[in-house]
Amino acid sequence: DAGVIQSPRHEVTEMGQEVTLRCKPISGHDYLFWYRQTMMRGLELLIYFNNNVPIDDSGMPEDRFSAKMPNASFSTLKIQPSEPRDSAVYFCATAGSGANVLTFGAGSRLTVL
Amino acid sequence: AQSVTQLGSHVSVSEGALVLLRCNYSSSVPPYLFWYVQYPNQGLQLLLKYTSAATLVKGINGFEAEFKKSETSFHLTKPSAHMSDAAEYFCAVRGGNQFYFGTGTSLTVIP
Numbered sequence: 001d002a003g004v005i006q007s008p009r010h011e012v013t014e015m016g017q018e019v020t021l022r023c024k025p026i027s028g029h030d031y032l033f034w035y036r037q038t039m040m041r042g043l044e045l046l047i048y049f050n051n052n053v054p055i056d057d058s059g060m061p062e063d064r065f066s067a068k069m070p071n072a073s074f075s076t077l078k079i080q081p082s083e084p085r086d087s088a089v090y091f092c093a094t095a096g097s098g099a100n101v102l103t104f105g106a107g108s109r110l111t112v113l
Numbered sequence: 114a115q116s117v118t119q120l121g122s123h124v125s126v127s128e129g130a131l132v133l134l135r136c137n138y139s140s141s142v143p144p145y146l147f148w149y150v151q152y153p154n155q156g157l158q159l160l161l162k163y164t165s166a167a168t169l170v171k172g173i174n175g176f177e178a179e180f181k182k183s184e185t186s187f188h189l190t191k192p193s194a195h196m197s198d199a200a201e202y203f204c205a206v207r208g209g210n211q212f213y214f215g216t217g218t219s220l221t222v223i224p
Contacts, residue, residue, distance in 0.1 A: 004156075031210060043203065043214045050210065091156055099210040100145070100164070104156035 004105035006092050012111045018080040021108045023092030024073060031095040033102065034067055034077050038088045046090075049075065082112045115140045115208030117187075119215035127223045132176075132191040134218045136204030139185065145207040146187045148178055151217075152200045160202075163187060174198070194222045 005024040013019055025032050033048040047057040052069045060067070064083070069075040079086055093104040120135040138144055145164050149157040161172025168180045174197075178189045187204060199222045204215040 033212070042216045045211065048211065056211070093157075099207070099212075101147070101159060101162060102149075102157075102205075102212055104149075104158070106156045107154075109154075 004092055004094050004103055006090075006105035006108050008108055009106065010109045010111075012113065013082055014113050015083055016081045017112075018078065019082045019086075019110060019112075021077045021090050021092075021110070023075045023077075023105060025075070025092070025094035026096075026103060027073075029094035029096050029103070030072070031099045032069060032075050033093045033095075034075070035091040035093060036088045037091060037107070043091075046077070079110075082110075084112045086110060087112050115144065115206045115213050117146075117204045117206050117213060117215040119202075119204050119218050121218055122216065123219045123221070125221040125223060126194045128196055129193050132189070132194045132198065132220065134189040134202050134204075134220065136178075136187045136189065136215060137185050138187060138204075138206050140206055140208070146178075146180065147205040147207070147212070148172065148176070148187075148189050149203045149205060149214075150200050151203065157203060160189070194220075196222050196224065198222055 007022045034046040036044045046059045047067045049069045067077045089107045089109050091107045093102045116139045118137045147162045148160040151157045161170045163170050163180045171177045176191045201217045203217050205212050
């Protein structure tokens with residue numbers, strides 16, 4: 001199994017640009033979580049899906065952030081427009097039925113100038 | 114509500130010494146507890162998990178953790194630290210279908 005695959009691994013962009021982060025979950029995992037990690041705030045849950053349906057998006061910081069899961073094999077996290085304070089590492093993590101164990105991707109490091 | 118508290122954001126040990134990383138949990142139901150490790154520029158990897166079976170849980174790389182209900186603790190230990198253990202360690206508790214992470218403990222191993 002290739003694990004949870006995230007792309008891009010690194011993204012540098014300018015303030016105001018749109019950013020799209022991608023995640024391919026482990027096959028058969030029906031839970032998908034998006035986390036953000038910063039030095040100041042640690043690991044924050046942004047949103048999670050179950051069977052492609054968003055269950056809890058209360059962690060999404062503001063309307064500039066949106067996440068979709070059009071099918072069981074793909075999810076995106078979009079920031080539009082991006083701001084310097086969005087600079088962080090964004091992790092996608094997935095879990096099988098029952099959400100017993102989380103498996104993380106390698107993360108996408110975003111730098112907004 | 115579920116939460117975990119990690120005591121000590123930074124821990125330093127000498128190579129070969131005991132590693133002890135502390136985690137206390139708060140949970141209204143029997144908890145599922147986890148320890149994850151994060152190496153630089155990598156994602157979090159599962160070290161071990163407690164799911165209400167044996168109270169002493171053995172994980173990868175020689176780590177283990179003991180669930181103590183009376184102390185609401187789930188401390189992580191390793192008898193002898195190795196240089197390769199230097200990393201960030203996160204305690205987590207599952208609540209419903211969500212996972213709540215502690216703020217992490219950075220472990221430094223001194224040669």
